Amino acid sequence: MALSPRTSVVFVPRNAYGTSYHGLVQIGQTEHVVRVDLGGTPEHPQWRGARLLGSSALRELLSSQMDILQAKLELCESIEAFTAELEDVLEKQQQQKTVESSQSAVSLDKTPTVHASFYAGLMDELDAVGWDFVFELDDHSVVLCIDDSSGQRHTVRAIMFADFPAAPPRLENDYGVALRVERDVNGRWLTGALRHMNEIVARYQHVWQVLRHVDESLWVLDAEATASLRLSRRIVLANLVLLELTFHPERPETLPSWRFLGSEANIAPLRSRWHANRALWSTNATTRENLEVLLGFPPPTRPTETSESGGFECGICYAYSLEDELTVASGEGERTSLVPDVLCANQHCGRPFHRPCLIDWFRADPTARQSLGVIFGQCPYCEQSISASTLASRTPRM
Amino acid sequence: MDAVSRRLLKELQDLQRDRASSAATSELEELAPMDDADLLSWKATMRGPEGSPYEGGRFHLTIQVPSNYPLQPPKIEFVTRVCHPNVRFATGEICLDILKTAWSPAWTLRSTCLAIALLLNHPEPSSPLNVDAANLLRCGDQLGYESLVRMYTRIYAMQ
Numbered sequence A: 001m002a003l004s005p006r007t008s009v010v011f012v013p014r015n016a017y018g019t020s021y022h023g024l025v026q027i028g029q030t031e032h033v034v035r036v037d038l039g040g041t042p043e044h045p046q047w048r049g050a051r052l053l054g055s056s057a058l059r060e061l062l063s064s065q066m067d068i069l070q071a072k073l074e075l076c077e078s079i080e081a082f083t084a085e086l087e088d089v090l091e092k093q094q095q096q097k098t099v100e101s102s103q104s105a106v107s108l109d110k111t112p113t114v115h116a117s118f119y120a121g122l123m124d125e126l127d128a129v130g131w132d133f134v135f136e137l138d139d140h141s142v143v144l145c146i147d148d149s150s151g152q153r154h155t156v157r158a159i160m161f162a163d164f165p166a167a168p169p170r171l172e173n174d175y176g177v178a179l180r181v182e183r184d185v186n187g188r189w190l191t192g193a194l195r196h197m198n199e200i201v202a203r204y205q206h207v208w209q210v211l212r213h214v215d216e217s218l219w220v221l222d223a224e225a226t227a228s229l230r231l232s233r234r235i236v237l238a239n240l241v242l243l244e245l246t247f248h249p250e251r252p253e254t255l256p257s258w259r260f261l262g263s264e265a266n267i268a269p270l271r272s273r274w275h276a277n278r279a280l281w282s283t284n285a286t287t288r289e290n291l292e293v294l295l296g297f298p299p300p301t302r303p304t305e306t307s308e309s310g311g312f313e314c315g316i317c318y319a320y321s322l323e324d325e326l327t328v329a330s331g332e333g334e335r336t337s338l339v340p341d342v343l344c345a346n347q348h349c350g351r352p353f354h355r356p357c358l359i360d361w362f363r364a365d366p367t368a369r370q371s372l373g374v375i376f377g378q379c380p381y382c383e384q385s386i387s388a389s390t391l392a393s394r395t396p397r398m
Numbered sequence B: 001m002d003a004v005s006r007r008l009l010k011e012l013q014d015l016q017r018d019r020a021s022s023a024a025t026s027e028l029e030e031l032a033p034m035d036d037a038d039l040l041s042w043k044a045t046m047r048g049p050e051g052s053p054y055e056g057g058r059f060h061l062t063i064q065v066p067s068n069y070p071l072q073p074p075k076i077e078f079v080t081r082v083c084h085p086n087v088r089f090a091t092g093e094i095c096l097d098i099l100k101t102a103w104s105p106a107w108t109l110r111s112t113c114l115a116i117a118l119l120l121n122h123p124e125p126s127s128p129l130n131v132d133a134a135n136l137l138r139c140g141d142q143l144g145y146e147s148l149v150r151m152y153t154r155i156y157a158m159q
C-alpha cells in the first residue's frame, strides 16, 4: 500500500552511441515516457544543445519546471546526472501536488502558506477522532486506520489544504469508494470521514474476504491491480480459457454471475457442465471448492515462475494489460488498463488480442478493410477473419 | 516502457528459456541484442543446414527492429557473404515474403530467423536477387549450383 505517490526515473540508451535516451518516468501508478536527444553530431555528441522531449501529460505535470529541466540538461555531463536532476524535480513536484492536488483554483507554482489555525484545527480534529486511529501524520495529510474483525487494516487518507479546517480535506481510500466529505454535528471533518469508512468496511468486509481468498487460492489475472471495489475476477482455468466471476457485494457467498472467455470449442463443454452443476454451488463452501464441483476438475493454482497471464497475453504486443494512454493522461489519478478482449473465432487458434493492437495491425495491413467504424482483417496467426470496432477502441470509458 | 521494448523483452525471455532445450538441434546458433542497452539492434548466427551445400558454414546476420514492431517486419541482412538465389551477394539483402508483404505480428525474431535458415536450404529461384545462382538452379544444374555454393561457403563462412 503506497501512501504517497512514488516516483522513479530510468533511462535506456536508444542506440549504441549514447546520443539518444528513452526515459521511463513512473509517478505512482502512472508511466510517462521522455526522450533525451543529444546535440552535436552522431560522431561528436554534445550535452550542449541536448533536447528534452516528453509526453503532453508529463509536460503539463512539470509545467514551468520543464524549462528549468531543459536548461539543466544542457549543463549535465552524463545521463546519470540528469536522472538525478529529474528525480529531484519530480519529488518536489509530487510533494507540492499532494498538498494542492485537485484544487484547480490553487496555482501550482505558489508555495502554500499555512496558518496557525491549520494546526489548531487539525489537533482538535485528531483529539476528537482518537489518536488510536491515527496511523500516519505529516504536515499536510493524515492517515486514519480501521482494523476489521478479521484483522485486516483499512485506511483513509485525508489531505488537508492550507485553508483547512475552513475548507474540506480531500479523502482517499484504497477501494475507490467515494467518501462523504461533510462536517459532523460539531463541525469536524475527520470524525465523519472515519464513521463513513467504518460503514463501508462493515458493508464490504465480507466480499473483501471472499475476494482475498479468490486472489490467494486461484490463478487470478492481475490480482495485484484489483485492490479496489472491483468485484470481478478473471480466473485462469486452462491455457487460453478464462472464467470471469462477478461477486455480489452483499452476498458474496452466493453463485456469482459468470462468463467464460476463450475459443468456443474450448469453453463449450465447460459452460454446459457449469450450467448443469450450478445448483450445486454451496454458500458454505469456498469459491475454490465450489469451482471444483461445478467444473468437475480442480482449477489450477498460480504458477510460481512462468508467465502470469495464463497464455492470455495479446498476440501482438505480448502483454496482458495494456495501459490506455489517453485515459491515463486525462483521468484524475485513475488508471484503466485494457485486457485482451477480441478473440480469434477459429477454434484451433483462439488467440486473444487487445482491440487497439489489432486495429493498429489492421491499419498497417493493406488487405484489411474498414467500413462504418468496423475494420475487417485477418487473424495474424491463422488468417481467420476478425473484425474490430474502431469506435470503442481508445475510449473504454467516457 | 514502450510497447516495442516490452514485446522484445518478452521475446528475449522466451529465447533464454528455450535456449537450453533447442540449441543443439536448431540451425540458429545465436540470437541476441547487439548490446543490452539497445533492444532495437540484434545479431544472429546460423549454421549451414546439414546436408546442404552450406553445411559447415557459420553465417552472421544483423537485425534492425523498427520502432513500430511488430506492426512492421524487422530488417534482416546477412553480414557474412552468402551465395544464394534469394540473397543479394554484395549487400546481404534477403528476398523473403515474410520480411516484406507477408509479414504478420505472429512472427517473432526467432521464427523469422528460422524461416531464413529454411530459405537457405530451400531457395526460391523464381524471385532471385542473385541471378547467377538462380540461373544454375533454373537450368537444372544442381551439381554446378552446389559446388558454387560450397566454394563461397568455404571462402566466406568457414573461418
Ligand SMILES: [Zn+2]
Pocket: A314, A315, A316, A317, A318, A319, A322, A353, A354, A357
Ligand atoms: Zn496488445
Ligand SMILES: [Zn+2]
Pocket: A344, A345, A346, A349, A350, A351, A379, A380, A381, A382, A383, A384
Ligand atoms: Zn486465429
